[in-house]
Amino acid sequence: MTSEKRPDPYECQPAPGNQPPPPPAPVDMNRRAALRVGMTAAMAVGSVAVGLSLRDRDASKKTKTLPTIKDHRAEKPAGATDMAIVRGPDPAVNVRKAIEALGGMGRFVRRGERVVIKPNIGWNRTPEQAANTNPDVVAEVVRLVVAAGAGKVWLTDASVNTPEQCFARSGIEKAAKAAGATIVRPDASAFREVNVSGKLLRTGDVLFPFVEADRVINVPIVKQHGLSLASMSLKNWYGVLGGQRVKLHQNIHLSIIDLAAMVKPTLTILDATRILLANGPTGGSLADVKQMDTIAAGSDEVALDAFGATLLGLNPNDVGFIVEGMKAGLGTPQWQNLKTVELGG
């Protein structure tokens, strides 16, 4: 490089033949420079601030607390009936009589409360095939709950077959909607992660109405089941769960009890209008279906299942989840010892 002294490059040099431009005000130049420095400084400070504010933000997300499903049971008035068994040709009438015998829906649902009704809508089957709860039974339950002044009536189930088709072919969606229920299909967005805190299951994804509702009404059907022997009230709680439910079969009886202890319904109405005696829980052949024209209702699921087991020709003491349910304090299989009303037949 040369050491020759050069003119200051930033001094305005008049080009030959041109008029010299007016010299810019020095204050202005300084302000411009300050603005540029300020801009760069702001960018620098901004990137440091953003970096620090995002620092390991995802680490804190891991320790989220999960909701727990509350106890939905209603207080039992002194001297009230524990269980009602009604036989008759019209399933809706049977339901009405059974609830009346228990003291009316007002015993279970107060005005303005939000209620979720859980039938079995597991399979892409017609009502005659007796794989899902009878739609007339479900519709009558919805009507009674609406009449009791419920603020919201959800109806939902996590079907095993394609939900849209199960909800339609079972006849339940149409009947329940007409009776005033809001249908909740088990889409991925309908599930919330909750604490189960059971013996086997720690957490699980549950249909949101079970997290939000004040009251829960279980409306299962009586069916034979290959692994657990029977599917009735307690087993119906499989249907609140999303995820890989089939894993629960590794210990079906205890997992049924985990789920039943998590939900604790207000009322259970066991549908034995038609029962499935073989090839359950899916069924298919009308030869496996038996017309029983029976409804049993109450708030002791173990007692109801013990009664249901007898309809299937089973000894309740041979059914694992009934025995486990008793041990877990969920109820008694000695339904005959409860205050039971039997009507019809």
Next chain:
Amino acid sequence: MFLWLRRAYQIVFIAFFLFLVFMTTAGLIRSYDVQWLLTFDPLVALTTALASHSLYHALLWSLVIIVPTLVLGRFFCSWICPMGVMHHALGFLARKRRIPDRVKTNNPRPSHKIKYVVLAVMLGLAAAGSVQIGLLDPIASTWRGLATSVMPALGNLAFGMYQGERHFQWGTLITVVFFGALALNFVYPRFYCRVLCPLGALLGLLSKFSLFRIVKRPEICKGCKACGADCQGAADPQGTVRATECMVCLNCVATCPRGGLSYRFLPPVDRSITKVDLTRRKWLGAGVAGAVAVPFMRASDGVEPRPNPARIRPPGALEENAFLEKCIKCGACMKVCPTGGLQPALQEAGIEGFWSPILIPRIGYCEANCTLCGQVCPTGAIEKLTVAQKVGEMPARPPVRIGSAFFDKGRCLPWGYQTQCIVCEEVCPASPKAIYFKLETITARDGSQKTLKMPFVDLDNCTGCGTCETRCPVVDRAGIRVSAANESRTPRSSISLTGGKI
């Protein structure tokens, strides 16, 4: 003088970089942060933060590049970048002889805008949750090239004295891409840096704010264009210097016979160009293209929620989508894996997971008491685990599972050939062992009775480490093989009910 300073920086940084890559091996690493230079990469910080809405603490080091770039311009490319040094050297070797020819190769071209499009696509992908920056980022690419191509080739030539024999799945592809990028210097110098490098593009954008810039004194310039002869960034010092392209190599300042160029604090704004000649529509279009590509990639099968069974992630890997928000495919985990079992995925992890790490147990198993992959991961895609966390202690603290082992009873020696073996049981590192045997008396072909030890897998004790598959004496496809089923990072993958989640 300052040229020698720059060269000194370049030599020191590439030497340091190579040293750290060299140290990334079980025998040398101890607790050194050998991945340190990877955490300086602003593009890694930006894309992983965009994708995960969180910045892994180590990546705060990127501010050490970002802030000075705002002040000094895109100095990183010519002073620090290890790939930049290689390109600089190769571009020097490949340069034309005559100065006018050299100037011509260093003219700005419209194709130099492509890197901004690449950057916009990468940012769009990241915003939608898919970090693909590792494919083109110079630091991650150089790391990967060295880790899975150059070092294994040299190490194998040295009779495996360095890390033992190393072989990487389709390492040839990585070799071709790595050396291909370098060979582009023979098209014209710094082709990759000027046309493709998304990090260069990002730093170029930051340079719009730079306070120090190289500027020309038009009254001195006689138009000889000598300044363009070795301009690294094709920043057009022969015309008006483009601040976004200038890599501050200072060659122009040194070359000008009249001293007409200088690196100055706050030069007048009209002496340099800061505009990237890309319309807002093109910026936006490229970003949107990147973002919408993500749902399409995830609409394919073989990704979540039904992944390929061979997608066995390293222990401590985040749940898959969170993993894809952070993995930059640098290959540090593959380099450090003591058994060499961590491999660059091809199709196993879907198109998004291309070149991300998977364990191929037939090549090498996951060493039970080793957590080096998490230690070297620069972005936290693989969590840092302690050995106690990884191994666990049943039943209170379950181990980290990366998969589980399954017998292929037709290929297993006792099951398929009535031959004594149970090597799998012997090498199983779980305690109690995940592979156990039962004595069975069988009738051999000749009618004689013999007692054999028949092996079984206990799902709850198996971590999927793959030692059994690596050591199984049945060559090529082993008689016991690991798949990703039952990995513990997400309950969806579990088979057993033992974890309490379904």
